[in-house]
Amino acid sequence: MIRTLSTRRSRVPLAVLALAPLALAAACTENADPGDSGDPRVLAVASTADGCELSSTEAPAGTLTFDVTNAGDDVTEFYLLDSDGLRILGEVENVAPNTSAKLTVNVGAGDYVTACKPGMVGDGIRGDFTVAASDDDGSAPSASDSELVEQAQTNYAAYVEDQADQLLTGTTEFAALVKARDDEAARALYPQARQHWERIETVAESFGTLDPEMDLREADLEPGQEWTGWHVLEKDLWPEDATDYTALTDEQRATLADKLVADTETLVELVNAPDMTYPIDFIANGSRGLLDEVATGKITGEEEAWSHTDLWDFQANVDGARVAYEGVRPIVLENDADLAAELDEEFADLQTLLDAQREGDGFVSYDTVGEDQRGELSDAVNALSEPLSRLTAAVVA
Amino acid sequence: MLASYLIGLREGLEAALVVSVLVAYLVKTGRSALLWKIWVGVGLAVAVSLAFGAVLTFGPRGLTFEAQEAIGGSLSIVAVCFVTWMIFWMAGNARSLAGELRGQIDSAAGGNPLALVVIAVLAVGREGLETALIVWSTTRSVTGTGTVDGLPTWEPLAGVALGLATAVVLGVLIYKGAVTLNLTVFFTWTGAFLVLVAGGVLAYGVHDLQEARFLPGLHSLAWDVTSWYDASSVYAAVLKGVFNFSPQTTWLEATVWVLYVVPVMFLFLRAVRRRPTGAVRPADPTPTKETA
Numbered sequence A: 001m002i003r004t005l006s007t008r009r010s011r012v013p014l015a016v017l018a019l020a021p022l023a024l025a026a027a028c029t030e031n032a033d034p035g036d037s038g039d040p041r042v043l044a045v046a047s048t049a050d051g052c053e054l055s056s057t058e059a060p061a062g063t064l065t066f067d068v069t070n071a072g073d074d075v076t077e078f079y080l081l082d083s084d085g086l087r088i089l090g091e092v093e094n095v096a097p098n099t100s101a102k103l104t105v106n107v108g109a110g111d112y113v114t115a116c117k118p119g120m121v122g123d124g125i126r127g128d129f130t131v132a133a134s135d136d137d138g139s140a141p142s143a144s145d146s147e148l149v150e151q152a153q154t155n156y157a158a159y160v161e162d163q164a165d166q167l168l169t170g171t172t173e174f175a176a177l178v179k180a181r182d183d184e185a186a187r188a189l190y191p192q193a194r195q196h197w198e199r200i201e202t203v204a205e206s207f208g209t210l211d212p213e214m215d216l217r218e219a220d221l222e223p224g225q226e227w228t229g230w231h232v233l234e235k236d237l238w239p240e241d242a243t244d245y246t247a248l249t250d251e252q253r254a255t256l257a258d259k260l261v262a263d264t265e266t267l268v269e270l271v272n273a274p275d276m277t278y279p280i281d282f283i284a285n286g287s288r289g290l291l292d293e294v295a296t297g298k299i300t301g302e303e304e305a306w307s308h309t310d311l312w313d314f315q316a317n318v319d320g321a322r323v324a325y326e327g328v329r330p331i332v333l334e335n336d337a338d339l340a341a342e343l344d345e346e347f348a349d350l351q352t353l354l355d356a357q358r359e360g361d362g363f364v365s366y367d368t369v370g371e372d373q374r375g376e377l378s379d380a381v382n383a384l385s386e387p388l389s390r391l392t393a394a395v396v397a
Numbered sequence B: 001m002l003a004s005y006l007i008g009l010r011e012g013l014e015a016a017l018v019v020s021v022l023v024a025y026l027v028k029t030g031r032s033a034l035l036w037k038i039w040v041g042v043g044l045a046v047a048v049s050l051a052f053g054a055v056l057t058f059g060p061r062g063l064t065f066e067a068q069e070a071i072g073g074s075l076s077i078v079a080v081c082f083v084t085w086m087i088f089w090m091a092g093n094a095r096s097l098a099g100e101l102r103g104q105i106d107s108a109a110g111g112n113p114l115a116l117v118v119i120a121v122l123a124v125g126r127e128g129l130e131t132a133l134i135v136w137s138t139t140r141s142v143t144g145t146g147t148v149d150g151l152p153t154w155e156p157l158a159g160v161a162l163g164l165a166t167a168v169v170l171g172v173l174i175y176k177g178a179v180t181l182n183l184t185v186f187f188t189w190t191g192a193f194l195v196l197v198a199g200g201v202l203a204y205g206v207h208d209l210q211e212a213r214f215l216p217g218l219h220s221l222a223w224d225v226t227s228w229y230d231a232s233s234v235y236a237a238v239l240k241g242v243f244n245f246s247p248q249t250t251w252l253e254a255t256v257w258v259l260y261v262v263p264v265m266f267l268f269l270r271a272v273r274r275r276p277t278g279a280v281r282p283a284d285p286t287p288t289k290e291t292a
Helices: A001-025 A143-179 A183-198 A202-207 A209-215 A230-237 A248-272 A279-298 A309-336 A337-355 A371-388 A391-396 B002-028 B033-056 B065-100 B102-110 B114-123 B128-144 B155-180 B183-211 B234-243 B251-273
Strands: A028-031 A042-046 A053-054 A056-060 A064-070 A076-080 A088-095 A100-107 A110-116 A125-132 B061-063 B221-224 B249-251
Touching: A001 A248, A001 B234, A028 A230, A028 A248, A028 B002, A042 A076, A042 A110, A042 B155, A053 A110, A053 A125, A053 A371, A053 B102, A056 A064, A056 A371, A064 A088, A076 A100, A100 B128, A125 A230, A125 A391, A143 A183, A143 A248, A143 A309, A143 B155, A143 B183, A183 A202, A183 A230, A202 A209, A202 B128, A209 A230, A209 A248, A209 B234, A230 B249, A279 A371, A309 A371, A309 A391, A309 B183, A337 A371, A337 A391, B002 B033, B002 B065, B002 B128, B002 B155, B002 B183, B002 B234, B033 B065, B033 B128, B065 B114, B065 B128, B065 B183, B102 B128, B114 B128, B128 B155, B183 B249, B183 B251, B221 B251, B249 B251
Parallel strands: A042 A064, A056 A125
Antiparallel strands: A028 B061, A042 A053, A064 A100, A076 A088, A076 A110, A110 A125, B221 B249
């Protein structure tokens, strides 16, 4: 029996050994370097005696690489677990102090838990981790993809430049009316000029102090901060709701109006700079960012506290969000056609609700919009916000 | 430094033990001429592991977690088969040796020219790829890649290397001790010891497959001694390295371990203790047909 065993067993494992390199080759996956690029599928993990820091707690679905660096004194381990915190999707063990090791694992969309186990015992230091849906499995974008990306970037840059130019025209005219104390004409122009601002607000916000200097609301004023920009003039044009309000002098109006024009000129200069580019994820994030502006400022009526022209801004934010989305839509169609269909529908639904508030060539005053209608608008914004939050992942994928 | 050292020790210990027992066996039975097969197997496993590890660490492609588990799990089970065969092969030869049929056994051993090479390959190669990945990732620290502060350091690499060297030294010591034992004692103890080692390897393989969810029950623990068991300690490294002891052992692991160790140990001890039967069991020139 013993010798029979020996001869029978010796052959099977040899075959296994011969096949092992083939299996290895088939199971190989791309090595990624967390140092370079902004590859969202490459994450750095810093494991210490009492910490487990990830460079990001979100990633698009596909082949993820966790580069685990051990900054503690004990050997550590890193786990990716399912949302129940039990099922192991991937682990890397034996990470010695002051070294790093990589975990490469294929992950679908969903909620997960990460855990570092310094000292190799216990449940480890856990954290939540989210993987966004994506049709892509981590392979490099195809040639047609990069063409689409380039086109989206070019188109968006042109849109921003155009809006900035129109903003400058409107602002210059508005400033002249304000200085001439032609308040009725200034009030009529105010929301029209501002819509060009609201359409590209996320771009303006990326230029540091420009946004607070031009668009700060009184409620957001810090102690000691000088209030300048659109909303100071707004209050002066619509002083009805203000208590104990002292009107601006001619001199004050002139200074504020001139500064607003000068700041707008700076903005135009910045967006026209030859090195100004808009990465594809910036465009996608901007779309969501503009809708967030709606949810936080316009729905509540805080943005235009004196003029109540919030619906103009609302519409302009939605315009900007839709243009940004439509620019990247060809990419979304390729990566996640369902998401594109959902976004198309939600944008249309929101627009229908907004159109119901139109009056003449503008909108009704927001203070005449009842709680029910505000609630409807708010619901529509939220319904759009959810799929929009998945836009970046679908575009970058 | 100590942490890196214990990793090296743990990874190297099991391979060092199996190889040293095998070498001691060949030397004791006067077949040092076959030793080259062991060294070829060891060399092959080390070279292949290091090469694959280097390609996976520095090359453009890495290995997925699933693939690592599949390789680790399947190699473990193949290794258990081979170590089991080796135990009974030694036990069978021990009986025959006692019956002074040395010549026939030599020819029997010669009938499996690759078996010794394969055992050595598996003993070293089972943990080889994982160890190679550890070694190569620690060499990255030498250039400052992957270290916390980005500064180069030799410490982790030196630690792992010293740990592996210690495992080899322990292997040599066991070999020296083993060759001084009398034959019966040697076979009984090394064989019984290897049954426990193989049981641990099997349980480890089962744990791998549970982690990869090919098998259920990862969280049904038979025992959990992590409250007092220091996994970063020297004794933990030795227990893990030799017996693959896990402070959190699942019911399936424990069950498989018992189902393997109890019958195999029983059969092994029976085989070793059976009276020499050389007179009624003449050497068979075609051993594959023999059914004892």
